[in-house]
Amino acid sequence: MSTSTVDFHDQHGHGGDSHHQHHFATMEQQFDTSKIGMWLFLVTEVLLFGGLFVGFGMMQARYPQEFLEAHEHLQRPLGALNTVVLLISSFTMVMGVLSAQRNDKKKLVMYLILTIICACIFLCVKYFEYSHKFEEHLLPPRWYQAQPGDTVRDAAGNVSHGYGTFFAFYFMMTGLHGFHILVGIFLLAWIAIRAHRGEFSSKYYTPVDLVGLYWHLVDLIWIYLFPLFYLIK
Protein backbone atom coordinates (compact mmCIF):
# COMPACT_ATOMS: atom_id res chain seq x y z
CA MET A 1 0.00 0.00 0.00
CA SER A 2 2.98 2.26 0.47
CA THR A 3 3.25 2.91 -3.24
CA SER A 4 -0.26 4.25 -3.56
CA THR A 5 -0.13 7.23 -1.24
CA VAL A 6 0.62 9.89 -3.83
CA ASP A 7 -1.92 9.07 -6.49
CA PHE A 8 -5.08 10.76 -5.24
CA HIS A 9 -4.49 13.67 -7.60
CA ASP A 10 -5.29 11.36 -10.48
CA GLN A 11 -8.53 12.73 -11.92
CA HIS A 12 -8.91 10.98 -15.23
CA GLY A 13 -8.62 7.51 -13.71
CA HIS A 14 -7.37 5.41 -16.58
CA GLY A 15 -3.95 6.83 -17.26
CA GLY A 16 -2.01 4.00 -15.67
CA ASP A 17 1.25 5.93 -16.09
CA SER A 18 0.26 8.69 -13.66
CA HIS A 19 0.76 6.08 -10.92
CA HIS A 20 4.26 5.32 -12.09
CA GLN A 21 6.80 6.46 -9.49
CA HIS A 22 10.11 7.65 -10.84
CA HIS A 23 12.28 5.27 -8.79
CA PHE A 24 10.83 2.25 -10.58
CA ALA A 25 11.95 1.38 -14.08
CA THR A 26 8.55 0.11 -15.19
CA MET A 27 4.98 -0.22 -13.87
CA GLU A 28 5.54 -3.97 -13.88
CA GLN A 29 8.52 -3.61 -11.54
CA GLN A 30 6.58 -1.24 -9.31
CA PHE A 31 3.70 -3.73 -9.07
CA ASP A 32 6.00 -6.67 -8.29
CA THR A 33 7.84 -4.67 -5.63
CA SER A 34 4.59 -3.77 -3.87
CA LYS A 35 3.61 -7.41 -3.95
CA ILE A 36 6.85 -8.63 -2.40
CA GLY A 37 6.42 -6.05 0.34
CA MET A 38 2.87 -7.24 0.99
CA TRP A 39 3.93 -10.89 1.15
CA LEU A 40 6.65 -10.02 3.67
CA PHE A 41 4.02 -8.29 5.78
CA LEU A 42 1.75 -11.34 5.50
CA VAL A 43 4.60 -13.54 6.78
CA THR A 44 4.89 -11.34 9.89
CA GLU A 45 1.13 -11.78 10.36
CA VAL A 46 1.46 -15.56 10.11
CA LEU A 47 4.20 -15.48 12.74
CA LEU A 48 2.18 -13.16 14.99
CA PHE A 49 -0.71 -15.63 15.03
CA GLY A 50 1.78 -18.50 15.03
CA GLY A 51 3.02 -17.56 18.50
CA LEU A 52 -0.54 -17.71 19.78
CA PHE A 53 -1.16 -21.05 18.04
CA VAL A 54 1.95 -22.52 19.71
CA GLY A 55 0.81 -21.20 23.09
CA PHE A 56 -2.63 -22.69 22.53
CA GLY A 57 -1.09 -26.05 21.61
CA MET A 58 1.11 -26.09 24.71
CA MET A 59 -1.80 -25.30 27.01
CA GLN A 60 -3.97 -27.89 25.31
CA ALA A 61 -1.25 -30.49 25.94
CA ARG A 62 -1.13 -29.31 29.55
CA TYR A 63 -4.87 -29.22 30.24
CA PRO A 64 -6.38 -31.72 27.74
CA GLN A 65 -9.48 -32.59 29.77
CA GLU A 66 -10.27 -28.95 30.61
CA PHE A 67 -9.86 -27.85 26.98
CA LEU A 68 -12.09 -30.69 25.78
CA GLU A 69 -14.86 -29.74 28.20
CA ALA A 70 -14.45 -26.01 27.61
CA HIS A 71 -14.71 -26.32 23.83
CA GLU A 72 -18.13 -27.92 24.22
CA HIS A 73 -19.40 -24.50 25.29
CA LEU A 74 -18.60 -22.99 21.87
CA GLN A 75 -21.49 -22.91 19.42
CA ARG A 76 -20.28 -25.10 16.57
CA PRO A 77 -23.02 -24.12 14.07
CA LEU A 78 -22.16 -20.42 14.51
CA GLY A 79 -18.46 -21.17 13.97
CA ALA A 80 -19.29 -23.14 10.83
CA LEU A 81 -21.56 -20.35 9.60
CA ASN A 82 -18.74 -17.84 10.05
CA THR A 83 -16.36 -20.10 8.16
CA VAL A 84 -18.75 -20.22 5.21
CA VAL A 85 -19.28 -16.44 5.36
CA LEU A 86 -15.53 -15.81 5.27
CA LEU A 87 -14.93 -18.26 2.43
CA ILE A 88 -17.65 -16.56 0.38
CA SER A 89 -16.12 -13.16 1.18
CA SER A 90 -12.76 -14.42 -0.08
CA PHE A 91 -14.47 -15.46 -3.30
CA THR A 92 -16.16 -12.08 -3.76
CA MET A 93 -12.81 -10.40 -3.06
CA VAL A 94 -10.97 -12.36 -5.73
CA MET A 95 -13.82 -11.67 -8.16
CA GLY A 96 -13.32 -7.99 -7.35
CA VAL A 97 -9.64 -8.23 -8.28
CA LEU A 98 -10.63 -10.02 -11.49
CA SER A 99 -13.09 -7.22 -12.29
CA ALA A 100 -10.32 -4.66 -11.78
CA GLN A 101 -8.10 -6.63 -14.14
CA ARG A 102 -10.95 -6.58 -16.67
CA ASN A 103 -11.53 -2.82 -16.30
CA ASP A 104 -15.04 -3.46 -14.99
CA LYS A 105 -15.51 -0.65 -12.47
CA LYS A 106 -19.16 -1.42 -11.71
CA LYS A 107 -18.50 -5.04 -10.84
CA LEU A 108 -15.39 -4.14 -8.84
CA VAL A 109 -17.41 -1.81 -6.59
CA MET A 110 -20.20 -4.38 -6.32
CA TYR A 111 -17.85 -7.19 -5.29
CA LEU A 112 -16.07 -4.96 -2.77
CA ILE A 113 -19.41 -4.04 -1.19
CA LEU A 114 -20.41 -7.73 -1.08
CA THR A 115 -17.12 -8.49 0.67
CA ILE A 116 -17.79 -5.74 3.23
CA ILE A 117 -21.29 -7.15 3.84
CA CYS A 118 -19.82 -10.61 4.48
CA ALA A 119 -17.30 -9.09 6.90
CA CYS A 120 -20.13 -7.36 8.78
CA ILE A 121 -22.11 -10.61 8.99
CA PHE A 122 -19.01 -12.28 10.42
CA LEU A 123 -18.65 -9.62 13.13
CA CYS A 124 -22.38 -9.79 13.96
CA VAL A 125 -22.18 -13.56 14.51
CA LYS A 126 -19.05 -13.01 16.60
CA TYR A 127 -20.94 -10.44 18.69
CA PHE A 128 -23.66 -12.99 19.49
CA GLU A 129 -21.05 -15.61 20.39
CA TYR A 130 -19.17 -13.21 22.66
CA SER A 131 -22.29 -11.99 24.46
CA HIS A 132 -23.33 -15.59 25.11
CA LYS A 133 -19.93 -16.23 26.69
CA PHE A 134 -20.09 -13.09 28.82
CA GLU A 135 -23.52 -14.12 30.11
CA GLU A 136 -22.32 -17.60 31.05
CA HIS A 137 -19.08 -16.23 32.56
CA LEU A 138 -17.03 -18.31 30.14
CA LEU A 139 -14.08 -15.95 30.54
CA PRO A 140 -10.32 -15.93 31.21
CA PRO A 141 -9.30 -17.52 34.56
CA ARG A 142 -9.58 -14.37 36.66
CA TRP A 143 -13.29 -14.06 35.82
CA TYR A 144 -14.21 -17.61 34.88
CA GLN A 145 -17.14 -19.09 36.73
CA ALA A 146 -17.25 -22.85 37.05
CA GLN A 147 -19.87 -24.62 34.94
CA PRO A 148 -21.87 -27.56 36.28
CA GLY A 149 -20.21 -29.91 33.77
CA ASP A 150 -16.62 -29.09 34.72
CA THR A 151 -15.01 -32.24 36.10
CA VAL A 152 -11.43 -31.22 36.93
CA ARG A 153 -11.82 -29.96 40.49
CA ASP A 154 -10.00 -30.00 43.78
CA ALA A 155 -11.48 -31.47 46.95
CA ALA A 156 -13.28 -28.23 47.75
CA GLY A 157 -15.03 -28.14 44.38
CA ASN A 158 -12.97 -25.34 42.86
CA VAL A 159 -12.27 -25.88 39.17
CA SER A 160 -8.95 -26.04 37.38
CA HIS A 161 -7.17 -23.08 35.87
CA GLY A 162 -7.37 -24.85 32.50
CA TYR A 163 -10.99 -23.89 31.74
CA GLY A 164 -10.33 -20.19 31.94
CA THR A 165 -7.07 -20.64 30.04
CA PHE A 166 -9.02 -22.05 27.11
CA PHE A 167 -11.21 -18.94 27.06
CA ALA A 168 -8.22 -16.64 27.50
CA PHE A 169 -6.82 -18.08 24.25
CA TYR A 170 -10.26 -18.06 22.65
CA PHE A 171 -10.79 -14.35 23.30
CA MET A 172 -7.20 -13.37 22.51
CA MET A 173 -7.05 -15.20 19.18
CA THR A 174 -10.58 -14.64 17.88
CA GLY A 175 -10.34 -11.07 19.21
CA LEU A 176 -7.12 -10.38 17.32
CA HIS A 177 -8.63 -12.01 14.26
CA GLY A 178 -11.81 -9.97 14.67
CA PHE A 179 -9.69 -6.82 14.89
CA HIS A 180 -8.11 -7.79 11.56
CA ILE A 181 -11.60 -8.15 10.09
CA LEU A 182 -12.46 -4.68 11.37
CA VAL A 183 -9.31 -3.20 9.82
CA GLY A 184 -10.18 -5.10 6.63
CA ILE A 185 -13.62 -3.47 6.51
CA PHE A 186 -12.03 0.00 6.59
CA LEU A 187 -9.47 -0.96 3.94
CA LEU A 188 -12.19 -2.43 1.72
CA ALA A 189 -14.34 0.68 2.16
CA TRP A 190 -11.36 2.87 1.24
CA ILE A 191 -10.70 0.77 -1.88
CA ALA A 192 -14.40 0.77 -2.80
CA ILE A 193 -14.55 4.59 -2.62
CA ARG A 194 -11.43 4.91 -4.78
CA ALA A 195 -12.80 2.35 -7.21
CA HIS A 196 -16.06 4.29 -7.40
CA ARG A 197 -14.06 7.40 -8.30
CA GLY A 198 -12.56 5.41 -11.15
CA GLU A 199 -9.02 5.40 -9.85
CA PHE A 200 -8.33 1.78 -10.81
CA SER A 201 -7.97 0.13 -14.16
CA SER A 202 -6.41 -2.97 -15.66
CA LYS A 203 -3.18 -0.96 -15.82
CA TYR A 204 -3.22 0.10 -12.17
CA TYR A 205 -5.04 -1.86 -9.47
CA THR A 206 -2.22 -2.53 -6.98
CA PRO A 207 -4.19 -1.41 -3.87
CA VAL A 208 -7.10 -3.70 -4.82
CA ASP A 209 -4.72 -6.61 -5.21
CA LEU A 210 -2.86 -5.97 -1.95
CA VAL A 211 -6.01 -5.47 0.14
CA GLY A 212 -7.22 -8.70 -1.49
CA LEU A 213 -4.10 -10.51 -0.30
CA TYR A 214 -4.64 -9.17 3.22
CA TRP A 215 -8.27 -10.27 3.15
CA HIS A 216 -7.38 -13.80 2.02
CA LEU A 217 -4.82 -14.07 4.82
CA VAL A 218 -7.48 -13.15 7.38
CA ASP A 219 -9.61 -15.93 5.86
CA LEU A 220 -6.65 -18.32 5.93
CA ILE A 221 -6.07 -17.70 9.65
CA TRP A 222 -9.73 -18.40 10.39
CA ILE A 223 -9.42 -21.68 8.45
CA TYR A 224 -7.04 -22.81 11.21
CA LEU A 225 -8.79 -21.08 14.13
CA PHE A 226 -12.12 -22.76 13.41
CA PRO A 227 -11.08 -26.44 13.73
CA LEU A 228 -8.67 -25.72 16.59
CA PHE A 229 -11.25 -24.05 18.82
CA TYR A 230 -14.55 -25.49 17.69
CA LEU A 231 -13.85 -29.00 16.43
CA ILE A 232 -10.85 -30.60 18.11
CA LYS A 233 -11.53 -33.48 20.46
Place this chain on the structure above:
Amino acid sequence: MSTHEHTHEHGGSGVYVKTLLALLILTILTVAASYIDFGSGNVVIALLIASIKASLVALFFMHLRYEKAVNAVIACSGFLFLGIFLMFCFIDFDTRDDAKALDPQPVMYGPAKPAGAAAASAPAAEAK
Protein backbone atom coordinates in the same frame (compact mmCIF):
# COMPACT_ATOMS: atom_id res chain seq x y z
CA MET B 1 -7.26 -21.03 -16.65
CA SER B 2 -9.42 -20.45 -19.70
CA THR B 3 -8.58 -16.78 -20.23
CA HIS B 4 -4.93 -15.96 -20.66
CA GLU B 5 -5.06 -13.19 -23.22
CA HIS B 6 -4.53 -10.54 -20.60
CA THR B 7 -1.12 -9.93 -19.08
CA HIS B 8 -2.19 -9.79 -15.42
CA GLU B 9 -5.28 -11.97 -15.42
CA HIS B 10 -4.96 -15.27 -13.64
CA GLY B 11 -7.40 -18.06 -13.18
CA GLY B 12 -10.66 -16.52 -14.24
CA SER B 13 -14.05 -16.82 -12.58
CA GLY B 14 -14.43 -20.52 -13.44
CA VAL B 15 -11.38 -21.44 -11.37
CA TYR B 16 -12.55 -19.23 -8.50
CA VAL B 17 -16.02 -20.81 -8.44
CA LYS B 18 -14.48 -24.30 -8.37
CA THR B 19 -12.10 -23.24 -5.58
CA LEU B 20 -15.00 -21.86 -3.53
CA LEU B 21 -17.00 -25.06 -4.02
CA ALA B 22 -14.02 -27.19 -2.96
CA LEU B 23 -13.54 -25.00 0.13
CA LEU B 24 -17.23 -25.29 1.09
CA ILE B 25 -17.24 -29.07 0.61
CA LEU B 26 -14.09 -29.38 2.75
CA THR B 27 -15.76 -27.25 5.45
CA ILE B 28 -18.77 -29.61 5.51
CA LEU B 29 -16.37 -32.58 5.65
CA THR B 30 -14.38 -31.21 8.58
CA VAL B 31 -17.53 -30.38 10.56
CA ALA B 32 -18.97 -33.84 9.84
CA ALA B 33 -15.71 -35.55 10.81
CA SER B 34 -15.70 -33.70 14.14
CA TYR B 35 -18.90 -35.51 15.18
CA ILE B 36 -17.28 -38.91 14.66
CA ASP B 37 -14.79 -40.16 17.20
CA PHE B 38 -11.48 -41.17 15.60
CA GLY B 39 -9.57 -40.85 18.85
CA SER B 40 -6.38 -38.92 18.28
CA GLY B 41 -7.12 -39.08 14.55
CA ASN B 42 -9.60 -36.21 14.89
CA VAL B 43 -6.83 -33.66 15.36
CA VAL B 44 -4.91 -35.01 12.37
CA ILE B 45 -8.00 -34.99 10.13
CA ALA B 46 -9.00 -31.46 11.21
CA LEU B 47 -5.51 -30.03 10.64
CA LEU B 48 -5.07 -31.91 7.36
CA ILE B 49 -8.34 -30.54 5.96
CA ALA B 50 -7.46 -27.06 7.26
CA SER B 51 -4.10 -27.25 5.49
CA ILE B 52 -5.70 -28.33 2.21
CA LYS B 53 -8.13 -25.41 2.50
CA ALA B 54 -5.32 -22.98 3.30
CA SER B 55 -3.35 -24.24 0.29
CA LEU B 56 -6.36 -23.76 -2.00
CA VAL B 57 -6.80 -20.19 -0.76
CA ALA B 58 -3.09 -19.42 -1.18
CA LEU B 59 -2.73 -21.07 -4.60
CA PHE B 60 -5.85 -19.76 -6.32
CA PHE B 61 -7.35 -16.83 -4.37
CA MET B 62 -3.94 -15.37 -3.53
CA HIS B 63 -2.64 -16.26 -7.00
CA LEU B 64 0.49 -17.97 -5.70
CA ARG B 65 0.09 -20.59 -8.43
CA TYR B 66 0.52 -17.94 -11.12
CA GLU B 67 2.82 -15.51 -9.33
CA LYS B 68 6.52 -14.97 -9.63
CA ALA B 69 8.28 -17.67 -7.59
CA VAL B 70 9.76 -15.17 -5.14
CA ASN B 71 6.36 -14.60 -3.49
CA ALA B 72 5.86 -18.33 -3.04
CA VAL B 73 9.33 -18.60 -1.50
CA ILE B 74 8.51 -15.81 0.95
CA ALA B 75 5.18 -17.43 1.87
CA CYS B 76 6.72 -20.88 2.30
CA SER B 77 9.58 -19.52 4.41
CA GLY B 78 7.01 -18.03 6.79
CA PHE B 79 5.38 -21.42 7.29
CA LEU B 80 8.76 -23.13 7.47
CA PHE B 81 9.83 -20.95 10.38
CA LEU B 82 6.45 -21.41 12.04
CA GLY B 83 7.01 -25.16 11.70
CA ILE B 84 10.44 -24.91 13.35
CA PHE B 85 8.93 -22.83 16.14
CA LEU B 86 6.14 -25.38 16.71
CA MET B 87 8.43 -28.40 16.46
CA PHE B 88 11.00 -27.27 19.01
CA CYS B 89 8.36 -26.08 21.47
CA PHE B 90 6.70 -29.49 21.39
CA ILE B 91 9.96 -31.44 21.52
CA ASP B 92 10.72 -29.42 24.65
CA PHE B 93 7.27 -30.02 26.09
CA ASP B 94 7.19 -33.75 25.35
CA THR B 95 10.67 -34.53 26.69
CA ARG B 96 10.11 -32.93 30.08
CA ASP B 97 8.91 -35.42 32.66
CA ASP B 98 8.40 -32.59 35.07
CA ALA B 99 6.19 -30.38 32.90
CA LYS B 100 3.31 -30.94 35.27
CA ALA B 101 5.46 -31.23 38.36
CA LEU B 102 6.46 -27.57 37.97
CA ASP B 103 2.99 -26.78 39.24
CA PRO B 104 1.80 -29.95 41.03
CA GLN B 105 -1.42 -28.35 42.19
CA PRO B 106 -2.82 -26.23 39.37
CA VAL B 107 -4.38 -23.00 40.56
CA MET B 108 -8.04 -23.50 41.22
CA TYR B 109 -10.53 -20.75 40.76
CA GLY B 110 -13.97 -19.83 41.84
CA PRO B 111 -16.77 -21.82 43.45
CA ALA B 112 -18.88 -24.16 41.37
CA LYS B 113 -21.92 -22.45 39.89
CA PRO B 114 -24.49 -24.18 42.07
CA ALA B 115 -22.74 -22.53 45.02
CA GLY B 116 -23.45 -23.76 48.50
CA ALA B 117 -21.86 -26.52 50.47
CA ALA B 118 -18.84 -26.85 48.21
CA ALA B 119 -18.17 -23.11 48.24
CA ALA B 120 -18.62 -22.82 51.96
CA SER B 121 -16.07 -25.51 52.66
CA ALA B 122 -13.45 -23.95 50.35
CA PRO B 123 -11.87 -21.59 52.93
CA ALA B 124 -11.71 -24.43 55.41
CA ALA B 125 -9.89 -26.64 52.91
CA GLU B 126 -7.36 -23.89 52.24
CA ALA B 127 -6.78 -23.31 55.93
CA LYS B 128 -5.56 -26.88 56.34
